[in-house]
Amino acid sequence: MGVSRKLNFLITGVSSGFGRAFADAALQAGHSVIGTVRNQEAKREFENIAPGGAKAIVLDVTDFSSIDGAIASAVEGVSPIDVLVNNAGYGHEGALEESSLDEMRRQFDVNVFGAVAMIKAVLPSMRARRSGHIINITSMGGFITMPGIAYYCGSKFALEGISETLAKEVADFGIKVTAVAPGSFRTDWAGRSMVRSPRSIPDYDAVIDPIRSARQDKSGRQLGDPAKAAQVLLDIACAPDAPVHLLLGRDAVKLVREKMAKMGEDIDAWEKVSVSTDFQ
Ligand code: NAP
Numbered sequence: 001m002g003v004s005r006k007l008n009f010l011i012t013g014v015s016s017g018f019g020r021a022f023a024d025a026a027l028q029a030g031h032s033v034i035g036t037v038r039n040q041e042a043k044r045e046f047e048n049i050a051p052g053g054a055k056a057i058v059l060d061v062t063d064f065s066s067i068d069g070a071i072a073s074a075v076e077g078v079s080p081i082d083v084l085v086n087n088a089g090y091g092h093e094g095a096l097e098e099s100s101l102d103e104m105r106r107q108f109d110v111n112v113f114g115a116v117a118m119i120k121a122v123l124p125s126m127r128a129r130r131s132g133h134i135i136n137i138t139s140m141g142g143f144i145t146m147p148g149i150a151y152y153c154g155s156k157f158a159l160e161g162i163s164e165t166l167a168k169e170v171a172d173f174g175i176k177v178t179a180v181a182p183g184s185f186r187t188d189w190a191g192r193s194m195v196r197s198p199r200s201i202p203d204y205d206a207v208i209d210p211i212r213s214a215r216q217d218k219s220g221r222q223l224g225d226p227a228k229a230a231q232v233l234l235d236i237a238c239a240p241d242a243p244v245h246l247l248l249g250r251d252a253v254k255l256v257r258e259k260m261a262k263m264g265e266d267i268d269a270w271e272k273v274s275v276s277t278d279f280q
Helices: 017-028 040-049 064-075 101-129 150-173 202-218 226-236 250-269 271-275
Strands: 008-011 032-037 054-058 083-086 132-137 175-182 245-248
Touching: 008 017, 008 064, 017 032, 017 040, 017 226, 032 040, 032 064, 040 054, 054 064, 064 101, 083 101, 101 132, 101 150, 101 175, 132 150, 150 175, 150 245, 175 226, 175 250, 226 245, 245 250, 250 271
Parallel strands: 008 032, 008 083, 032 054, 083 132, 132 175, 175 245
Antiparallel strands: none
16 A cells, blocks of 8 residues: 655644654655644644644644634645544543543543544535545544443544544545544553543442553553554555554454454344334
8 A cells, every 4th residue: 555645644632642653654754744732842842853844733622613723724835634633532531420521521522523623624625625534543442342431432432433424425525534443552541641530439449440450550561552553544544445444453353353243143132122123
């Protein structure tokens, strides 16, 4: 595969982790990158990586009313966005009953509404040019679940569904959509970026505490290498056969496959009941 022409990437959340790895790989391959960051220091730091090739805009993806203007001024005088990578996001951890609705809203604002707002900002230009690629970073948590991350999984399930639907809506315009679902990768996700609701209901000790401490212990030692993920992302960017769903990492492949198989078994086991509700 591989890309043959110089592309203009717009990547959200390039201060660390996947976003930085994606940006580094694209810049090293000779593409230009507009990256979003959340403060002036991060902007200076990012632009210093590749003066002329790397441009940063200070933007919180939940500042919805600023998105159109920020992108318009970033692309002024340069080429339009060829590839949008919706990467910015974070994980909320906490038992559902212990976690506030405000925490849920914030999780969906960043991981879902922010991504959709970015998509809406680039679609008119991509549609006019009959070309473009929208890559949404979801998670294996967009397919599988575990206790303690209901809001996070809910947000990633939502982004998977939105990505798949959008892919069908824009295919005829030459625009591709790929939802990339990583397993556990070595980034700041489970470290500085994770929002953890305080524990308050002892009944949940047995289910939440071991998962919380296992995740904290594993942070920094995850199997997935963001630099390798970045190479894959570059390969699929604008590849004519880019998939709508792509898992990254052995853990993601194993766990999602098991989930799909179990769902298939459940559909088979309950098929008679399921089909009994039709008029005929
Ligand atoms: P990370 O190193 O913590 O990076 C997260 C990035 O998102 C940072 O640049 C952060 O900016 C930015 N961000 C967070 N909230 C934002 C907001 N409201 N507006 C703009 N930018 C915001 O973690 P990461 O693992 O690379 O996360 C990137 C994506 O991968 C996320 O969507 C995450 O859910 C997904 N993912 C990660 C894993 C994993 O194991 N690492 C697995 C599956 C999916 P600041 O520096 O300003 O905070």
